[in-house]
Amino acid sequence: MLGVETSCDETGISVVEGGRVRANVLASQAELHARFGGVVPEVAARAHVESIRHLVHAALLQAGLQWGDLAGVAATQGPGLVGSLAVGFSFAKAMAWALEVPLIGINHLEGHLFSPRLEHDAFTPPAVVVLASGGHSQVILVRDWGDYQLLGETIDDAAGEAFDKVGRFLGLGYPGGPAIDRASEGGDPASIKFPRALAERRQGFSFSGLKTSVVTTVRKLDQDGHLPALADVAASMQEAVVDVLVERTFNAVEDTGAKVVAGGGGVLANRRLRARLTEEAARRRLALFLPSPGFCVDNGAMIAIAGAFRLGRGERTDGSAEVSSVLSLFPAG
Ligand code: KG4
Ligand code: ZN
Numbered sequence: 001m002l003g004v005e006t007s008c009d010e011t012g013i014s015v016v017e018g019g020r021v022r023a024n025v026l027a028s029q030a031e032l033h034a035r036f037g038g039v040v041p042e043v044a045a046r047a048h049v050e051s052i053r054h055l056v057h058a059a060l061l062q063a064g065l066q067w068g069d070l071a072g073v074a075a076t077q078g079p080g081l082v083g084s085l086a087v088g089f090s091f092a093k094a095m096a097w098a099l100e101v102p103l104i105g106i107n108h109l110e111g112h113l114f115s116p117r118l119e120h121d122a123f124t125p126p127a128v129v130v131l132a133s134g135g136h137s138q139v140i141l142v143r144d145w146g147d148y149q150l151l152g153e154t155i156d157d158a159a160g161e162a163f164d165k166v167g168r169f170l171g172l173g174y175p176g177g178p179a180i181d182r183a184s185e186g187g188d189p190a191s192i193k194f195p196r197a198l199a200e201r202r203q204g205f206s207f208s209g210l211k212t213s214v215v216t217t218v219r220k221l222d223q224d225g226h227l228p229a230l231a232d233v234a235a236s237m238q239e240a241v242v243d244v245l246v247e248r249t250f251n252a253v254e255d256t257g258a259k260v261v262a263g264g265g266g267v268l269a270n271r272r273l274r275a276r277l278t279e280e281a282a283r284r285r286l287a288l289f290l291p292s293p294g295f296c297v298d299n300g301a302m303i304a305i306a307g308a309f310r311l312g313r314g315e316r317t318d319g320s321a322e323v324s325s326v327l328s329l330f331p332a333g
Helices: 030-034 041-063 082-099 108-118 159-169 176-183 208-223 230-256 271-283 300-312
Strands: 002-005 010-017 020-028 073-078 103-107 127-132 137-144 147-153 260-264 287-289
Touching (some): 002 041, 002 108, 002 300, 010 041, 073 108, 073 300, 082 103, 103 300, 108 127, 127 230, 147 230, 230 260, 230 271
Parallel strands (some): 127 260
Antiparallel strands (some): 002 010, 127 137
């Protein structure tokens, strides 16, 4: 199964066979968008057009396969940037048509839900999965593959967005998440107490106040002649996000009785978050499955494995299907 991911600013192409990744290539546009401080949709779509054909060739070469060996083509159908989605999805449609193999449209978030499975065969539902990326922050109960219940989500910014905004303020560039992760090394996570919004709730996140809080706190400390060390600000801000994500994840575990916990999305590459989830899961004797950092961020492999699963169930997507920037993973209502 070929997997095509172009929902945002990474062109990810992968070949998965029997649940194993045979090829995985990625063209990140991070540098392209860095000078704008965030993703510019038109620039992103254009860059996907420029790289996709070359990447598909590279993936087939890496897998040692010919076009004709493919059993199907899976591509992200939504949610995401509509121009970016259209590039990958149209490419996949054309390939599936030309090769006379099934086309499978995949919800990007379902791809992230499948991502722990790429390296862990033991990861099976039911499970509580925390998804945190630049676009989403959600806690989801995976009752079974294809059967998802949203337990809680952000009411404003996503966790990755908070990292990106604070990273920009701290002059660390885009994307802010990996930069804050690195900058936090040696910092004291308890040195500055940033707010944990919605602390009274068992589910739901709010990260939009965090950037304002970082800005006002750092400026105030500076005015008072106590400009804090960058490592302390980074570690403290990171801790505020991690605290909330970890707490809501294990609230969901308690509320559902799940025995399996997993994560996906770019923010799950965060070392502090991974350590805290690992610690808490061990304490509660729960199985925890995290993708390696390369499969936390957007990639084609997670789309391919979700596509292989759907194809295995006899599903396929009609060639007349369209992308949707707001495609939902959950039944309406
Ligand atoms: O899943 P992803 O690649 O794309 C979306 O679907 O959004 O996630 C990208 C997000 C960015 O906001 C980035 O800052 C964040 O994931 N991120 C991190 C780390 N690596 C990536 N956040 C915190 N710590 C990291 N190490
Ligand atoms: Zn993503």
